[in-house]
Amino acid sequence: MxxxxxxxxxxxxxxxxxxxxxxxxxxxxxxxxxxxxxxxxxxxxxxxxxxxxxxxxxxxxxxxxxxxxxxxxxxxxxxxxxxxxxxxxxxxxxxxxxxxxxxxxxxxxxxxxxxxxxxxxxxxxxxxxxxxxxxxxxxxxxxxxxxxxxxxxxxxxxxxxxxxxxxxxxxxxxxxxxxxxxxxxxxxxxxxxxxxxxxxxxxxxxxxxxxxxxxxxxxxxxxxxxxxxxxxxxxxxxxxxxxxxxxxxxxxxxxxxMPRDFPSPLREKVARRAAPRRMRGAGRNEAMRPVGAFALRPTPLIRPRPNGGKAAGARPPSPTRGEGTAALPDDPVRGQEKATRLQSLSACPHHRRPVPSACRSGRRRCRH
CATH class of the missing domain: 3.40.1190.20 (Ribokinase)
Structure with a gap:
């Protein structure tokens, strides 16, 4: 069309x-x-x-x-x-x-x-x-x-x-x-x-x-x-x-x-008008982030961890500069979940909010 x-x-x-x-x-x-x-x-x-x-x-x-x-x-x-x-x-x-x-x-x-x-x-x-x-x-x-x-x-x-x-x-x-x-x-x-x-x-x-x-x-x-x-x-x-x-x-x-190499407040405003604020089925631990001009998809911010291994309600360790995102050798699935969580929590110091992983603070220059 x-x-x-x-x-x-x-x-x-x-x-x-x-x-x-x-x-x-x-x-x-x-x-x-x-x-x-x-x-x-x-x-x-x-x-x-x-x-x-x-x-x-x-x-x-x-x-x-x-x-x-x-x-x-x-x-x-x-x-x-x-x-x-x-x-x-x-x-x-x-x-x-x-x-x-x-x-x-x-x-x-x-x-x-x-x-x-x-x-x-x-x-x-x-x-x-x-x-x-x-x-x-x-x-x-x-x-x-x-x-x-x-x-x-x-x-x-x-x-x-x-x-x-x-x-x-x-x-x-x-x-x-x-x-x-x-x-x-x-x-x-x-x-x-x-x-x-x-x-x-x-x-x-x-x-x-x-x-x-x-x-x-x-x-x-x-x-x-x-x-x-x-x-x-x-x-x-x-x-x-x-x-x-x-x-x-x-x-x-x-x-x-519209330029696509950095987030624009106007682009995000257009995205919010063109799509619902929360997709059907998105839970309270999921936030919306723009992908392209109009498409929105939920990004997991905190994934609930199983009770086994650690006490319920324990906070996950804070990421450090030297901590990588590779899967843990004893549990690949849990390691991949950890990698996704760290990427989602990486924040650009200019925007003070979660951004795509290509803009990880402290690891590479912000391109946004």
């Missing part, structure tokens, strides 16, 4: 047309779109609107494709394959906007998802203001869904960036007047422990799609989300279901990108 848990079987008879610009760094643009569509088991057809020279830190150069070449690419894709959906990203110019709108108008009805790429992550404008007005008037009314983030919604509405839900709904109202069917306003630029995306449709109550906010940076998440929604629509999902699957997919990719 999608969402970072595997790749679905390819559905060769369903294609998604991706209309966007290239990214030489591979972090966003068509590269991210094709990767996402393939994760959902679909094939992508391409229309390149612009070629960019960029790194993960800056856009250095942009070359727009001629309008007739953009139209020819779209027409060739439609002639070659049956399109189940269209995803639109960077357009870059007034001519590109009008060309894409003209070709799409003759192919409707068809699910179309528009990610209005107005500026790069580094802040460079990727669509002139005169093209923004054409986008609102010519292209957005043709789309099933438009997915602006908070700064993009502010640019589209001509108002300051909204800071609450009421402001977001107010800015969306002016776009509905121009004929937009639905808006998914992304909350990635907002604050708080939860990332909330608002699905807004004229005359309907907002729908909220929430996930824990992860402290990790990744380029191309907007491209990823819009492509995943288009893929869901191509597979026959309704709009709400497609958005939910896409949100799960992006969250999975972000969680995979």
């Amino acid at each position: 999608a969402g970072g848990h595997g790749i679905m079987a390819v559905t060769p008879d369903r294609h998604v047309l991706v209309v966007a610009g290239t990214d030489s760094s591979g972090g966003a643009g068509i590269a991210r779109d094709v990767e996402t569509v393939a994760t959902f088991g679909l094939r992508a057809c391409l229309t390149v609107t612009a070629v960019t020279v960029q790194t993960h830190g800056a856009v250095e150069r942009v070359e727009q494709m001629p309008p007739d070449l953009i139209a020819a690419q779209m027409c060739a894709a439609f002639a070659s394959n049956a399109m189940a959906a269209v995803k639109i990203g960077m357009l870059g110019s007034v001519d590109a906007v009008t060309t894409v709108a003209s070709v799409l108008a003759s192919r409707l009805p068809l699910p179309v998802v528009l990610d209005p790429v107005l500026a790069s992550t580094s802040g460079r404008a990727l669509l002139p203001m005169d093209a923004v007005e054409v986008l609102k008037r010519r292209l957005m009314p043709l789309c099933t869904l438009v997915t602006p983030n908070l700064p993009e919604l502010a640019l589209l509405s001509g108002k300051p960036v909204a800071t609450d839900e009421a402001g977001i709904i107010g800015q969306a109202g002016s776009l509905f007047e121009s004929g937009v069917a639905a808006l998914l306003v992304k909350g990635g630029h907002a604050e708080g422990d939860r990332s909330v995306d608002l699905l807004l449709r004229a005359g309907q109550k907002p729908s909220r799609f929430e996930a824990p906010r992860l402290d990790v940076g990744m380029r191309g998440t907007g491209c990823m989300l819009a492509s995943a929604i288009a893929a869901g629509l191509a597979l026959g999902d309704d709009l709400d279901a497609a958005i939910g699957r896409a949100k799960d997919h992006v969250f999975g990719k972000l969680s995979e990108a």
